[in-house]
Structures are given as structure tokens and as C-alpha cells.
Amino acid sequence: MVTLEEIARLSGASRSTVSRVVNNDPHVSDKTRMRVLEVVRKLNYQPNAIARSLAAGRTHVLGVIIPKRVTELFSDPYFPILLQGVSTACNSFDYAVTLWLADPEDELRFMGKVLHNGLLDGVIVSSMVLTDPLITALSASTLPFVLVGRHPSAPAVNYVDVDNISSAQAAVEHLFQLGRRRIATITGMSDTIAGVDRFRGYEIALREHGLAVLPELIVDGGFSEAGGAAAMRQLLPLRPDAIFVASDTMAVGVLRVLREAGLRVPQDIALVGFDDTPAAMHAEPPLTTMKQPIIALGEMAVETLLHIIEHPDSGPRRIILPTQLVVRESCGAHLI
């Protein structure tokens, strides 16, 4: 392995100077810089990241924590896509990202160990679970972190999110505008903030129009495809004329059940989903859905985290990214 030391010796400069050149410090004469760079190139010198981290006190690596519990729902492409956004942003800022798919047990180990071992400059947490002890542990630590998805138990915390409440409200409003009045909802897990918020949006929209919120028209689908299907089966005999489904993944399961039951979408039942994952476009019929900018959430999480690392004393940042209703066929708008 080529070291700074060697470059210094061969270029006739001091180690300090070589370090400056390598780090683009302007306080080096052009002549010296050229001489050093020459040798750097010739030997294909790469600064040792570990030594650099130890000396500089920064590792240039971020952590991403995704609770395994949701990981198991990896049929839902939300997390892979989020990861993509995080990864892209990290690459562009010359950061590495280390991935922690933590089951509850690993979470403990993570908190006890990784959190304080100095490997990470900061972490991004995509826990949706309301009672996650990790959030508490992070808040108590000095490690900079940002949440993807707001978290009521830690209000003074940095996060990026969408406005799930008003987005869900807008989705239901869309169904109302199309003339639907018996609107059901299939909700996500009720111990996640997204699940709760999207349900609240549903309630608000109904109330706003004086529609009753009927308990029997509210079924938990747990954010999974199978859960969505099961919820739909439960809803079938109640004959809603529209359903707001709190994730596209669940909506795919819903469509399957409706097909089996011989019901037409949107003629018999109109559907609006949430997320706009790739499956929404490919669904049959194509799914009208509230698009969430998942990639951008990942990217913003990184940018926010980097900002916090640079400016530890700035106040908490809450970033809300816009959603957008993508009208396809499942809502029936094209028939009107």
C-alpha cells in the first residue's frame, strides 16, 4: 500500500505538504502541487480512509437503519427505493453508507455498540414504529441523526417526511369529487405514524363533507399485500363504492380479491392507493395513487444529515416534501 510518507519522500515535499495537496488545500504553490501530484498519479496513491478518519475525527460514513420487522415486508419496494435515494446522495457527496437491517435484537446491539464506536458520522433511521426505543437512545446520544418519517414521541428531532394527513385527505377528497359516498379505507399498521396519519386524513375528508365515519368500513391491512387482500375480503359484503388503500402494495392485494369476486374497478368499486410504487402503474387497472417522492426523501435525508453534521448548533430541521395525486384508471376519473 502506498502511503503519504512515500509520496513525501519521492516528491521531496513534507508530509504536511503532501496532505495539503491531496486535500486540495489552496495554500500550496503551484510548483509544489504539480510535483506532488505527479508522484501521486504515478504511484496511484489513495489516502487511507481509516487513518484519515482517525486523524480528522470524521469517517465520512453514514448509517441507515431499517427495522427488520418492516424489512420482512420487502415485497414492498418502498425501502429499496429509499435506499436508492440515500445511496445516490451519499455517493455524490463522497460518503459511504452502511446498512443496518435490524431486528429488535440487533437494534439493542446497535444501540450499545455501533452507536458509540465512532464508525459513523451520523445515521438515518427509517423506523416507522411509534414506540421504537432506538429513537429514544439516539436522542440521548450525541450522534447526529435524521428520521425518515416524523415521530411524535420525539418532536424536537430532525426529519424528512411527506404530509401524510393532508395527502390522504386529498386522496379521499378525489373519490368524493367523483361522486363516491360510501368510502372505505384499508389502513396501514396502526403503530406506525404513516398508518395513523393516513387514517386521520381519511377521517378528516369524510367529516369535512358530513359523511359518517363507519367503523365497519375501516379495516387494517398492515401494509402488506396479503393483509390488503384479507382486508378486502372482509370489506366485500359491506359493498363500499370506493376504498382509500393506504399503500399500493396493499392495493395490489385488493385488486386480486376484487377480480376473484367478479367486481369491476372502478365501475363497482373505485380505488385510490398511496406511494406510487412501480406496481401501481402495472396494476390492472392501473392504480390511481398519491405519489410519494421516495427517492427524494432518501436524498433529502442525506443532505439534512450532512447539514446537521456541519452545523451541530442549528435548530432541528423538519422537511416536508410534496406529494401528488397520480390519476390513472382505478378511480374512474377517466370515465367521466
Added chain:
Amino acid sequence: MVTLEEIARLSGASRSTVSRVVNNDPHVSDKTRMRVLEVVRKLNYQPNAIARSLAAGRTHVLGVIIPKRVTELFSDPYFPILLQGVSTACNSFDYAVTLWLADPEDELRFMGKVLHNGLLDGVIVSSMVLTDPLITALSASTLPFVLVGRHPSAPAVNYVDVDNISSAQAAVEHLFQLGRRRIATITGMSDTIAGVDRFRGYEIALREHGLAVLPELIVDGGFSEAGGAAAMRQLLPLRPDAIFVASDTMAVGVLRVLREAGLRVPQDIALVGFDDTPAAMHAEPPLTTMKQPIIALGEMAVETLLHIIEHPDSGPRRIILPTQLVVRESCGAHLI
């Protein structure tokens, strides 16, 4: 941050001794050990991973590289699931995993930089692309690596894989045994080893039974759902009585097109997929498919890599994991 130095001072032991205790070195008297551990616990001391890495020459972090090109097909849960296996194994061995979702440009940066910056003890590469320059660069470097998926251009290399050829052959054989004779195939990308191998298995199976390999019954679906659907549309007028689809993700697209065309699966066309992703089970009808142990592939990749790191001089390891035909409804076996 609590340091070794502090523990030494407070416990009255030397830094060497504290280091030994922390690293479970048996050459420490019980008395001393207790005394040190007492202080360690009290101060909640966590060894600094960076300092440790620099001193020991090992970082305990592995890299996973997934080419962005396939990443964009993240609707295919293969990669997330693989990641899960890798992550689980790393956790259990106390390694961290850093994720590189590399587009071709990032790949260059990776090779030039990350490959030699000392951050990684080794890397796992899940490139399926035949001509990937990364493989060449890795082979030329001293960094230990293992491939997920064999690679003909680098035969003397460590990899874990399934036997795609014989697995595909068995899948087609199954269709043959069910009486199908006009068997088409929708192939994966022809510049991936999995794509090529699965196609070869198809050929072999047909030839074995004296069936002609008809070019018009071979259509590229590019491993994506949309590609699978497009391929099926092309196949529709040719009326095959069975199709071997080289991935479940494509098969989902195929099923959609068949439904639109009013064809019954398996009565009119029998289908066998590949992978056994969660979508296979949820498909309509449930998909018969060649199950690939994706999680296990990820885990074995880690174990193999760790083995290579420990034993740099052992010969190359090639690990082939078994596949298994999962018979559901799309092949028609249940009707017989």
C-alpha cells in the same frame, strides 16, 4: 468519548492489559480482568472502531456492490432479499456492511477509490453483467471478494450461485412431463450469466426430448415485469401451450397479458417461473416456480468472504446452492 487510556488509568492496569481484557485475550488474570471490566461497565466504554481498525489492519466492514442498472429494476425483490441475507450474516459475525449501488460512473469511482482506500476488508459483488469491468479490476487487486452468481470471464474466482442451467432444465422438464409440447421461453437479459444459463437449460431440456428449439418461441423479457408483458404479447399469436419464464417478476407481467387476452392459466397456457419471490405465491393463479435460496446465497457469500479473508491462500471457493421446484397452480399439475 471514553478511551482505553481512561479505563487504564481508572482501573490501575496498563493500556495493553485493558486492550487484552476488551478483546477477550485469555492471558489475563481473573482478578485483573474483573477489575478492568468493572470500570469498562461503569463508563460504558466502547472501543473506537476506527482506531482499532488502523492498529489491527482490519476494519470489520464488508462492501456489497450492486450495479445500479439492475438496481433500477428494484421492483424485482431479488436484490432486497439478497441484501437481507448479507446483512443478517454480517450482523451475526459482527461485521458492518456498506452498500454501493453503483451506476457505471460510480463503478469507476469505486474502483479507483474505495477499492484501495482501506475501508473494506472485502467485497461481495452481485453483478450479473457478463462484461463488468469491475470484476476485472477486483481480480487485479488484492482485495478479497466473492461473486454472487458465477462469472465465466473470471473462472478462478470465488462465488456462490445456484445451478441455473440444470434448474431451468428441470423447470422445462416439468412442463414436458405434464404433456406440454409447444414450450416457449421468455428469457432474461442475454448479457447476464443467469439469463444465458437459464436459456441453455431450456434448450437442453427440449433437445433431450427431441423437441425442436424454435426461434420464434424464444423472446427476451429483460428480467422486468414490463419486459415480460411485452414478450408475452409477442408470443400470443404463436399459441405456445407452455412457457418457461426466466424470472417470477417477468411472469407477473405475463399473467397480466394472458388475463387481458382471455386465456386461462394453466388450461390454455402453462407457466413455470424462476426465483420464488413473494409475488409468485400471490400471483393469480399462484405461480409454479423454481425456488432459489436467495437469503442463503447472501449468507453464504458473507461466510465465504470471511473464510477467504481468514485464509488468503486457500484455493478459490465455488459454492452451488440447491434449487427446488415449487409446484403451485400455474403449471397445471394439480389438474391431473
Added chain:
DNA sequence: CTGAAAGCGCTTACAG
């Protein structure tokens, strides 16, 4: 079993 010392490969005041 224990400790003093060198060293891992960098960065960064400090002085000139």
C-alpha cells in the same frame, strides 16, 4: 500474567 513502547497512516495547529 503484565507493562513500556513502537507503530498503524493520516491531519492539524504551530512556528517560521
Added chain:
DNA sequence: CTGAAAGCGCTTACAG
């Protein structure tokens, strides 16, 4: 603009 020196927090022969 440049260099000598200290230091980041550990591990690991080496000696006793």
C-alpha cells in the same frame, strides 16, 4: 508557502 511535531485511540510484538 512549507515543515517538524504532536496526536487521533487503538494493537501487538517484545521483554520481563
